Amino acid sequence: MMAVNVYLWASLKKFTNDKDILTIEATTIGELVSVLRRDFPGLKPFLDSGISFAINGELSNPNSNESIPDESEIYIMQKLKGG
Amino acid sequence: MAKDDITKSFKFIGTRPNRPDGFEKVTGRAKYGADISAVGMLHGAVLRSPYAHARIKSINFEKAAKLDGVKAIITRDDFPKDREGEPLKLLENTIAGEIAYYDGHAIAAVAATSVFTAKEALKEIEVEYEVLPHVIDVDEAMKPDAPIVRKNAGDFSVPEGSSPNVASYIEFGRGDITNGFDKADIVKSGLFKTEAAHQGYIEPHACMAQLDHNGQGEMWVCTQGHWYIRQMCSEVLDLEASKLCVTPSEIGGGFGGKTTIFIEPLALALSKKSGGRPVKIVMSRSEVLRATGPTASASMDVKIGMTKDGYLTAGCVEFRMQGGAFGGSPVSEALQCAFASYNMEAVHHIGFDVLANRPRAAAYRAPGSPMAAFAVESLIDEMCTDLDLDPIDVRLMNAVAEGSKSSYGPKFKKIGLIETLEATKEHPNYSIELGANQGRGVAAGYWMNHGGETSVSVSLAEDGSVNVSVGTPDIGGSRASIALMTAETYGIPYDSVRVNILETGALGFNEPTHGSRATLASGKAVYEAANQTIAEMCRRVAKKWQIDPDAVYWENGYAKPAGPNAGDFTPISIKQIASEMDQTGGPIAGHHESSIRGVGHSFGVHIADVEVDPETGRVTVLRYLVAQDAGRAVHPSYVEGQFQGGAVQGIGWALNEEYVYGEDGCLQNAAFLDYRIPVASDLPNIDTIIVEVPNPDHPFGVRGVGETGIAPPLPALANAVAAATKVRLRSLPMSPTKVLKALKTGNDGC
Amino acid sequence: MNKIHVKTNINGDQVEFLADSRETLLDCLRDHVGLTGSKEGCGTGDCGACSCIFDGELVSSCLVLGVEAEGKSIETIEGMAGQEDLHPLQKKFIEMAALQCGFCTPGILVAAKALLEKNNNPTETEVRYWLAGNLCRCTGYDKIIKAVMETAKDIRETA
Ligand code: FES
Ligand code: FES
Numbered sequence: 001m002m003a004v005n006v007y008l009w010a011s012l013k014k015f016t017n018d019k020d021i022l023t024i025e026a027t028t029i030g031e032l033v034s035v036l037r038r039d040f041p042g043l044k045p046f047l048d049s050g051i052s053f054a055i056n057g058e059l060s061n062p063n064s065n066e067s068i069p070d071e072s073e074i075y076i077m078q079k080l081k082g083g
Numbered sequence: 084m085a086k087d088d089i090t091k092s093f094k095f096i097g098t099r100p101n102r103p104d105g106f107e108k109v110t111g112r113a114k115y116g117a118d119i120s121a122v123g124m125l126h127g128a129v130l131r132s133p134y135a136h137a138r139i140k141s142i143n144f145e146k147a148a149k150l151d152g153v154k155a156i157i158t159r160d161d162f163p164k165d166r167e168g169e170p171l172k173l174l175e176n177t178i179a180g181e182i183a184y185y186d187g188h189a190i191a192a193v194a195a196t197s198v199f200t201a202k203e204a205l206k207e208i209e210v211e212y213e214v215l216p217h218v219i220d221v222d223e224a225m226k227p228d229a230p231i232v233r234k235n236a237g238d239f240s241v242p243e244g245s246s247p248n249v250a251s252y253i254e255f256g257r258g259d260i261t262n263g264f265d266k267a268d269i270v271k272s273g274l275f276k277t278e279a280a281h282q283g284y285i286e287p288h289a290c291m292a293q294l295d296h297n298g299q300g301e302m303w304v305c306t307q308g309h310w311y312i313r314q315m316c317s318e319v320l321d322l323e324a325s326k327l328c329v330t331p332s333e334i335g336g337g338f339g340g341k342t343t344i345f346i347e348p349l350a351l352a353l354s355k356k357s358g359g360r361p362v363k364i365v366m367s368r369s370e371v372l373r374a375t376g377p378t379a380s381a382s383m384d385v386k387i388g389m390t391k392d393g394y395l396t397a398g399c400v401e402f403r404m405q406g407g408a409f410g411g412s413p414v415s416e417a418l419q420c421a422f423a424s425y426n427m428e429a430v431h432h433i434g435f436d437v438l439a440n441r442p443r444a445a446a447y448r449a450p451g452s453p454m455a456a457f458a459v460e461s462l463i464d465e466m467c468t469d470l471d472l473d474p475i476d477v478r479l480m481n482a483v484a485e486g487s488k489s490s491y492g493p494k495f496k497k498i499g500l501i502e503t504l505e506a507t508k509e510h511p512n513y514s515i516e517l518g519a520n521q522g523r524g525v526a527a528g529y530w531m532n533h534g535g536e537t538s539v540s541v542s543l544a545e546d547g548s549v550n551v552s553v554g555t556p557d558i559g560g561s562r563a564s565i566a567l568m569t570a571e572t573y574g575i576p577y578d579s580v581r582v583n584i585l586e587t588g589a590l591g592f593n594e595p596t597h598g599s600r601a602t603l604a605s606g607k608a609v610y611e612a613a614n615q616t617i618a619e620m621c622r623r624v625a626k627k628w629q630i631d632p633d634a635v636y637w638e639n640g641y642a643k644p645a646g647p648n649a650g651d652f653t654p655i656s657i658k659q660i661a662s663e664m665d666q667t668g669g670p671i672a673g674h675h676e677s678s679i680r681g682v683g684h685s686f687g688v689h690i691a692d693v694e695v696d697p698e699t700g701r702v703t704v705l706r707y708l709v710a711q712d713a714g715r716a717v718h719p720s721y722v723e724g725q726f727q728g729g730a731v732q733g734i735g736w737a738l739n740e741e742y743v744y745g746e747d748g749c750l751q752n753a754a755f756l757d758y759r760i761p762v763a764s765d766l767p768n769i770d771t772i773i774v775e776v777p778n779p780d781h782p783f784g785v786r787g788v789g790e791t792g793i794a795p796p797l798p799a800l801a802n803a804v805a806a807a808t809k810v811r812l813r814s815l816p817m818s819p820t821k822v823l824k825a826l827k828t829g830n831d832g833c
Numbered sequence: 834m835n836k837i838h839v840k841t842n843i844n845g846d847q848v849e850f851l852a853d854s855r856e857t858l859l860d861c862l863r864d865h866v867g868l869t870g871s872k873e874g875c876g877t878g879d880c881g882a883c884s885c886i887f888d889g890e891l892v893s894s895c896l897v898l899g900v901e902a903e904g905k906s907i908e909t910i911e912g913m914a915g916q917e918d919l920h921p922l923q924k925k926f927i928e929m930a931a932l933q934c935g936f937c938t939p940g941i942l943v944a945a946k947a948l949l950e951k952n953n954n955p956t957e958t959e960v961r962y963w964l965a966g967n968l969c970r971c972t973g974y975d976k977i978i979k980a981v982m983e984t985a986k987d988i989r990e991t992a
Binding site: 099101104106110118199282283286287333334338559723724727731732763765766 | 874919971
């Protein structure tokens, strides 16, 4: 299994045992989200609220089938609005 | 070959042909939202709350229903009762249930045989209200004893002990803030405020809708995104999405304000209730101002540390933004933009999305970025002045570049902030001498841009011309830019491409023309789809030549043998291939659908020169320069147009535009006379520099240019006014009264 | 409500319609005559999207009653192009990208034509003040002003 680093906004630390960087074993965005859901149930409303991902600097809509390269840096952010 | 080498040798991209829809638009033939009628059509009108916050005790429409010509009256009772989450908020904002949450909130709607009858009927509807205490200002709404806008509105993120009007809370950052401020030679902080501004599109919302009893319906509507309209209307009315076909009209401006629903579900519900007759609703300007759009108002604390040579060591922001009664201010976007232009070791961001008795904020061009830029870029300018440093040099020293970690986390790929700063520095405007009462302001701005869900198709006509079908309404020349990219891909004349914008039934889901994505995303998708057809054409030619398809390549509108080994064949044109399609396997078409990736961030730098009249406080913009990284300008005229239009919206926000509320919580300036957007005589020419640092992840290097331009004007003008008067305004708009007061008392407006 | 019979000339054609006495000229043009090129941006005389020529005068047609059109002659955007070719202003607007969404464009073209017929050598300031009653939210006016100035120049050169 490959490990990726997931960076969360600090205001979510209260749901993740006070950690804002999580090392998670996942090869796709879908796996990543299910691990987060399993290990940190408090994140559910956040994960359900409309999020987007930045995988190694690339911003994109959530695509659960998208594969994540090993040792990726992943930022989870709120889904972007645009004018 | 590096991407940049490819992208320099374009034949069509970078040229300025006439837009394909120009003729219709200069002759009055183009059909906008209100320009369509149908046989048997009824006219809808909407009754709106005259109170900022009131319980609706009863609605009696007996008298109204008796009027001759009235065919249907709807209230919240005509909508599903079981909605929750976002669909419930959409429904609540479309039509009030038990409580009217803002002045202008829809209460009931009528469909009648004429507009006059519909309006008369509104007057006959009797509503009994119980007026409730209201709150308008964001800082007031944050107080623990503020009137409660909506009970239990706070989500999972809200810290304990917050005001009941806090809908959500966000916090992020990195580095050691205390240490960062310790390293600074000066640390400065300030409170900054901006008022709500409206997108101000000149075309009011309009739609014509038809819905039968089986839930099958059609709609014609001016919108930035008709799939959003379909989705939201289906959610609000509990319809099956595919049964609703939404056709976009031409659109008279949107700027984010036409990415959501307002009157559309009302028109559908009225149609259904009147037996499926088409119903048209056209908003008045005062309805537009009272009940649609605007952006959030903001109250922002900023603290920044700088060394004496101008390095930024640390920054903290706390933004409080009011986005109306249902939440949804762009506070997280504002935070992401706040320090995005700079390399800073330590940054900390806090944001509150706050409810108030105002219309639900809609997206407005680079949502959140202008407010953030105002606060941060103003404070940086104050520090440059204190330290006597050149504001462009300071920005150059701190500018993010490829590989920099952005203030919100992810690393930047190739970006063009440094190139943009250098271009402004070299521009003659930066060295023109200024006179008495004149000042110059510099500011940077940022928008991340967006790809989003996109579905397009491309088909070859029998004569070798090409039809392109996209789902992103053309709001400012995107037909032209998409046609240019198509022509470039095939190597056929621009005039041989026709770009059509199709209804929801004809393509897969498309996000709206928002997030600066139409040219970027539809362009990328069209490139993919066109290449499918090119591959197919090469296959058919290969069969004809009886060689391997790989031995055929495409260039300038011809299939050619790839090198001497492939054989000696005369290239075959797209025209010929198309004319033989029926005998070589049938129609040739391609399509592409995906969530488009590879967006390119766009940075801009503006320079404003102003003169402040010490007698009246009036600020005159003398000169204005916009420089921005476009990645690659597909049609430079429309790129300049985006820069100029964005800048002028920002100038309006900085100098004139604001939502003015009375003690009663009602909007006092719901007309263009009082909500004053810039007019031609207020402005100079807007000079532009298109910087081109190609986006490596787009086939043509495009970044998306629409949004960034609205952010820098707010601080650039505040900085220019400060330079001209030596007085700093930290509150927008810088209206003559406010400027005069500042000149007399030194008051910063907060 | 009794309707009033109105006989008028629009873009050179004799036109008749029945108007409610409360209807504006803009309403009548759009709803009774089918000329939807004139737009309603405000209905209060503040945006200029409804600009028309009413017996030789530039007006906001949202501030004129439909029944006032009786016996008058009216020019709208639909009458601006010739049979063969677009008006020079229309051509220049397309060439110089002086429109984005195009919603303000009919009103601005009608107003600009009225200016150039009075004065084919306006200064930039004169153009900016003449068009101050025509709101455009998309362009920042830059390209509009330049297109009007360029057209004026072309008109002078060919005159
Ligand atoms: S619609 Fe007539 S001036 Fe605005
Ligand atoms: S082009 Fe859109 S309002 Fe002028």
